[in-house]
Amino acid sequence: MAAWARAVRGLLLDISGVLYDSGGDGGVPIAGSVEAVRRIKASGLKLRFCTNETQATRENFVKKLQGMGFDISVAEVTAPAPAACRILKERSLRPHLLVHNDLVPEFAEIDKTNPNCVVIGDAAENFTYANLNEAFRVLIGMEKPVLISLGRGRYYKETDGLKLDVGAYMKALEYACDVQAEVVGKPAKMFFESALAEMGVPPQQAIMIGDDIVNDVGGAQRCGMRALQVRTGKYRCFLDRKERLDLMGWINNFAALGSCSSAPQCHPSDCPCLAVGHSAVMQGDSASRGSRRGFCEQPKSWLMRGLDGAICPSPSMALAPAKFSKAAHEHVSTAPAAS
Ligand SMILES: [Mg+2]
Structure with missing residues (x-):
């Protein structure tokens, strides 16, 4: 398991587009996300929900998510309005x-x-x-x-x-x-710092998971965290590629976390990840950028093993724009449904 994974003590989760899709009917949970939250909590990792939701009070928002089955409380949510x-x-x-x-x-x-x-x-x-x-x-x-x-x-x-x-x-x-x-809210540095302080975890030991390449991934990176983008919610590969950060990577969906057996694995013949449909690349981890990681080697926990298994070196930086664009469009039209 990569060194960064062994050091992780806490996760920050975006909500809309990661746990559920909002809507006039109240919205619907994204498949597998209710169970993934339970797995994270059972793993002993610290967890904080970090949302820009401003269409409801924090209390009512949490009540809605609880109604969908999520194990979440008001005290676990960092939101812009109280800030x-x-x-x-x-x-x-x-x-x-x-x-x-x-x-x-x-x-x-x-x-x-x-x-x-x-x-x-x-x-x-x-x-x-x-x-x-x-x-x-x-x-x-x-x-x-x-x-x-x-x-x-x-x-x-x-x-x-x-x-x-x-x-x-x-x-x-x-x-x-x-x-x-x-x-106030993501991507403001103070907002992330506040969430980290409430969780009691330094940025180097935390991961942000969100569907917004600018506000979730970029904001977290500027705060010193590593970040993952999920391919659910607002994720649009052909749009988000314009927001080329230092590193880009994805994980198919939040539900991919927590199970080594269900974690997708990258193979050299399948890279770039766009063709595989799953990958995750972390900020600043130059070691993982340049070399293939083994899977399930001396795992610290099954959850981090599953996350680690979803990681492969980012191919995006090496791809020519035209090829990237073509692959991106192919991915959008052929990507398998979240599992
Ligand atoms: Mg979101």
């Missing part, structure tokens, strides 16, 4: 809210009279012209506009397709008001 409330209180900021109706209760104890900042979240149907223009007028009327954004995602996946996320609307207000938003 934003702490900032608002510390800086005596009074927000004008452009957020989802179901998130408003998170700000119940915050003074919202005579606003001196704007807080924007994934407001979904509340992203009307009138509401955006109202937020614009509040901001443009300030001597020093303060825009706080609960995330900066471009889009996310719901059961009926991709949806524009808060980042697109945040950018509109930034442009109109010539201001730079303060992002």
Whole structure:
């Protein structure tokens, strides 16, 4: 087993697109993810859920996930709205809210009279012209506009397709008001640091798992963590390849974790991983980049053995763009269903 795997003490999990796909009907769990959370908890690894969810209070969001069968509690979830409330209180900021109706209760104890900042979240149907223009007028009327954004995602996946996320609307207000938003939530370094502190694990001993190459993988890497991207949720190979980070890698789905026997294995003849349909590459692990790893050699635990077995050196950096693009499209059209 690779040295990095032996050192891992904790996992940070994104929720939407990793554990479940959201939707107007409440969403559906991604196959095998309920069991994978149980396996991680049983393994003794520390676990923290790190989400940019802003369409519900943390309590209601957790209640929904519990209803799907997930072993999760409010205390295990790091989310942007509570973090934003702490900032608002510390800086005596009074927000004008452009957020989802179901998130408003998170700000119940915050003074919202005579606003001196704007807080924007994934407001979904509340992203009307009138509401955006109202937020614009509040901001443009300030001597020093303060825009706080609960995330900066471009889009996310719901059961009926991709949806524009808060980042697109945040950018509109930034442009109109010539201001730079303060992002609370992923990929902000402070957000990851807060989650790590709550878990009690240093970044070098933690892995972030998410479906967003920028906000999950990139954010975690900038914080000193290794990161995996799952090929569920918003993952779109032909789009995400533009976000070429130092290393890129994938794991087919979150359910692949935890079972050596079910973990996919990479073979030299099958690489690049795009053809195999599964791989995972970690940031900064130059040793694993250049050499093939054996599987199941002196495993520390069955869970890490399964994760280790899903890893193969990243092929993406060595591929010519055209070949990468072709392979990417082939993968998208032929990828096997998550198992
Ligand atoms: Mg996600």
